[in-house]
Amino acid sequence: MKGKSFFVTSADAKVPVCCKGEEIAAYLDGELVEASRTEFEQHFKECASCAAQLREQKHLLCALDFALGDERSLPLPPANFARIVAAHAQSDMRGVRASSEHKLALWLCAALALSSALLIGGAGLGESVIVPVGAVMKPLATIMGFFLNTLYNAGTGLVVISRVSANLLFESRPLGLVGSLLLISALGLLPRLIISYHRRSSSARIT
């Protein structure tokens, strides 16, 4: 490859790397203290392998600084961004900074709610309180009525069934007897069937 000649990697050089690559990087990044820096600089003069590594890393660092250091290539925030952001931050409820401010806000809300309730109570209980309560109660009463109606219908159904079965039992005896026996045995079997079904389904769930 054409570009390969520009790089002397440690593998190519076949020289043991005495300086760790990350230490050389730290040196180039200006992260070493004065004493270590001088020591490194002396070492680079004597060690070809480290000097080569230093050169390679330096080239890359320059390239990265060149490519990333210039933010002009990046899209800019809009012109009035600072103003808009500052306004948003200051109006944001999360921007209420101290917890004492949160507490104060809560207390104020509670006090307002209480005072408004008292005012409503004072300014005509009949119109302001009973009318809304009545409006809530009306649908509730309708639901209750529907429920009671259903219960009543179920009761009358049961009465009809029992009357028919009693007629069968006492008027046409043999047929009535068979019918009532069947009904009794069915009623006896029904709970067992329900119980066994539930057992089966629960054991299936466990496995």
Next chain:
Amino acid sequence: MSTSASATALHLIAITDSDLVLRAIAGREDGFEELVRRYQRPIAAYVYRMVGDYDSALDLTQEVFIKVYASLERYRPEYKFSTWIYKIAHNAAVDHLRRYSTREQALVSDCEGTAYDLPIESNRPTPEQESERRERRAEIEAVVDQLPPAYRELVVLRHSHDLSYDEIAEVTALPLGTVKNRLFRAREVMRQHFLQRGITGI
């Protein structure tokens, strides 16, 4: 109106970040706005490099400033304000990446090896050299974009925002040794990548 606004901005230029924070806490609106003005570009650029999408970067930048405003009282002036705000931006960007991670992260090694030979030194750039530079910048940026976020962030903080190892460790909440090691490894990955693509002079 604009004259008075620029006059206010001018008289705030000399004020330090910490004093602007105090000003904002005291309820002066111009204090916080000046802080936003100072940091909007670097924070937007950093977040953009992290998430790779302009609209998300602007939304996140706004979110960062809202968080900064909400926690101004927790800022301790013995730390650099820039480190503190980068830390908040780091958390926002990492959260965003965790939620909407759609960027291609792995450096692809099987690229076609088109040979480039771009000179590094050029004192008087001709239009051709200028376009070569642009091309090379785009090339390097593309490679940085393909780094895994944990590597990319360190490279961006170091080379785009000029943060020291200590500051990077502070921002990313990583141990100093990890920062040093990862930064070196990130550069190695990139160098190998350039080698494989035949890009010389880097």
